[in-house]
Amino acid sequence: MNQFFLKIMAAAVLLVSFQSTAKSVINIKHQEGDMTPIVRKAIEDNTDKDVSIVFEKGKYLFLPDYAVDKYSYITNHGNGLKKIIFLLEGYDSVAIEGNGSEFIFHGQVAPFQIENCKKVTAKNFTIDWDIPFLFQSEVMTVNQKEGWIEVKPFTKGYSWTLNRDQLSFPDIDGFSFFELGSTLEFDPKLKRVAYGALDMSVGPRYVEKKQNGIIRIYDKFRNYPSVGNVLNSKGESEQNRYAPAFQTKNSQNILYEGITIHHALGMGFLFERSEEIVISKCGIFVRPGSDRVVSTIADATHFSNCKGNILIENCKFQHMLDDGTNVHGTYVEINKIVDSKTVVVELKHFEQLGFEFAGIGDEMWFIQQPSPDRVAVNKVAKVLTVNDRFIQITFENNLPSNLKLGDNLENKTWNPVFTMRGCTINDHRARNVIIKTPLKIIIENNNFSSMMSAIQLRGDNYYWFESGAVEDVSIRNNHFVHCAYGGAESAILYVTPRLGKDFDDKAFFDRNITFENNTIETFGSRIIWADRVDGLKITGNTIIQTKEAVDLYPNSPMFDLINCNNVAISKNTYKGENKNILNADETSKKNLKVKGNKGF
Incomplete structure (x- = not known):
């Protein structure tokens, strides 16, 4: 260990105070400059199994230079050697109190890695990056015939380089993406995915510098963007998920409350083999007033093989490049x-x-x-x-x-009971909720708006290998507005298992789903699209077809039933012009009940 690092670590002692009680309390005072060595020393010097880390309110900067190096397996991210700021392992209880502080991270770092803790609490702070790991530009000109677009990159607060005929970003601490990679088009006024947009992988043949800060990108775009919209790119697919803001693994009794995440180099909150989890009054969204259109690189929340009770309540998730929540086994x-x-x-x-x-x-x-x-x-x-x-x-x-x-x-052992209530999830890529657990699922009193399906139930042993079939689902009293506005066909509720070719594609998979007393205001035709469901109750819902956009798939049915059984559609109200109300194949018709509906 070099002398310079020893001096920094020694100085850190002056800024951290310990209180010797039944629970060790580490008080961290505010100062300018890199706080990574101070936090690292405070954690490493503590020997108690119960610890509380309390920050004086302030703005704290965390750099990667003196972070802990650790090879990490992180599900749904890239494995590898990570630079970890808060490495918290093996505690009976650990608590972090931010007191309204801002934690600003720089470069490739994993902010929080929490493992094998019996009780975890983190409250009242904001997470952001000084420079996002994104390339963002305004579309100026489109030439489909010649296969190029001209864009004006955002510069203030962003980092990128044009060297000869190739563009790289973010060029921070020696790391860069050398292709735009995963790219998506956004509406700059509404700060959400553009109407009809599709995911694209962009690897330009070459890039050309033009006048007035404009560059020309030569590529065969899957979906050419509209002039005036914003393109956002996050780099190559196998490199663009460095780490979540919070990785919580093999831990119990977890409460994250009052935490706001404006950016992360992966997901917001990731949980692996953990149990009894509450996320309350948290936010994931672009900082108000910022010109960014993307918050986290991936899901807001993600749960892999967890058990016990999961509760997400009174949260706001926006601007992510993936789902609001994904709950699944393996x-x-x-x-x-x-x-x-x-x-x-x-x-x-x-x-x-x-x-x-x-x-x-x-x-x-x-x-x-x-x-x-x-x-x-x-x-x-x-x-x-x-x-x-x-x-x-x-x-x-x-x-x-x-x-x-x-x-x-x-x-079988590691499956959770899941509840989401009182949340707002909108203005982001992908689904509001995608979920697979055989135990009780309750999704109630939320506000949803989605690029893809608002709620998707999709066990998958073909590509993602995320299990499994649901058996008890209640979706009730939610408000769905402007849903399924991306280019690919979706529905408000989409139940669609994806299984390998050697599995029976007609066998029932998901069971006992109730969709009741929801209000739906959207331009699209598809409301429920269900495949291989045994037991589906659709009742008491109000469906209003709006004029805010042209229906992308006007010939699609409102209710589409494929290989289903025991479906009841009753006491729903529809206001709109869609005459294609119900499509049901022969299997679905056998025990189908439709009665007491208004408007169809």
């Missing part, structure tokens, strides 16, 4: 049958590598092709991690006699 695939009790399973998606899928004592469901049903249950006796892709699991009892390669396992 499918793994049988790669090898070792003996009568032992298998080797494979984590299939590259963003799952290194994920802790199973622990001793966990119960597992076996999903055996061609049926997607959860059938046999067995308890884990031993786990051997072969490497980041393969895991060897030994069970207490014998495997199913007909188990074969390509079948799936799903962790």
Whole structure:
């Protein structure tokens, strides 16, 4: 360790005070300059298992130079060596009180990594980056015939370089993206994804500097943008998710309250194998007055193989480049049958590598092709991690006699009860809520507006390998406004399992979904689009077709039922011009009940 670093660490002691009580309290005083070594020393010097870190109100800067280096597996992000500012591990209880402070981060850093803690509380602070890891520009000219557009990049508060005929960004501390990569078009006035926009991957053939700060980008665009709109790019797909603002792993009794995130180099709040979680009065959105159109690079909140109760209440999530929340388990695939009790399973998606899928004592469901049903249950006796892709699991009892390669396992133990209420989620890419858990789901009293589907139920053992089928869902008393305005066809509620080719594409998957007493005001035709559902109740909803935009898919039905059973559509009210109300195939018609509706 060099002498300069030792001097900084020694100076940090003067700014941190410890109180020796049953719980150690670390009081951090405000000062200018890099706070990373001060926070690091305070955490490393503490020996108590119960600790509270209290910040004097102020604006704090955190640089990567003296952050903790740690190789990290982070689900749905890029694994690798991360620079971590707050590394909090193995506490009986840990609390962070911000007192209204602002935490400004610079460069590639992981702000909070919390692991193996029995109680976690963080309150009352704001997170932002001095320079976002984004390239943002205004569209000036479009020439589809010649295959180019001209844009004027944003400069103040952004970082990018044009070298010869290639553009790179953000060029911070030696890191850059060398292609625009994932790119999306935004409405600059409304600060939301542009009407009819589609995701694009942009790797320009070359870039040309023009006059007055304008550059010309040569590429075959999937969807040419409109002049005056804003293009936002986040770089290559396998590099643009460095870390979430909060990674919480193998922890319990978690409360995040009064936290606002204006930017992050991945998701806002990520939870892995954690339980009893509350996110209350938190916000994820672009700072008011900023010209940015994107907050977090990915989801606002994400839960992978969690259990107990998850509650998200009274929060506002906006401007993210992915979902408001994603709740799911994990499918793994049988790669090898070792003996009568032992298998080797494979984590299939590259963003799952290194994920802790199973622990001793966990119960597992076996999903055996061609049926997607959860059938046999067995308890884990031993786990051997072969490497980041393969895991060897030994069970207490014998495997199913007909188990074969390509079948799936799903962790039965690690599934949560989920409640979302009183939240506003809008002006962002993708879905407001995408969720998969067999336990109780309640989504109530929220305000939603979505680029894609507002609520999507989608178990997937084909690409993302996110389990699984839902069995008890209540979606009630929500207000949906201006939904499914992106270019791809979606619906307010879209139930659509995506399974591998060897699974039965007609077998029922999701069950017992109630969509009731919601108010829907939107221009589009599609309201409910359901595939392979057994038990769907649509009742008491008010649906109003608006004129705020032209229907992107005017020939689509309001209710579209494919391979469904036990569907009831009753006591709904419709005001609009769509005459294509119901499409139901022969399977769905058998036990379909439609009665007491007004307007159709």
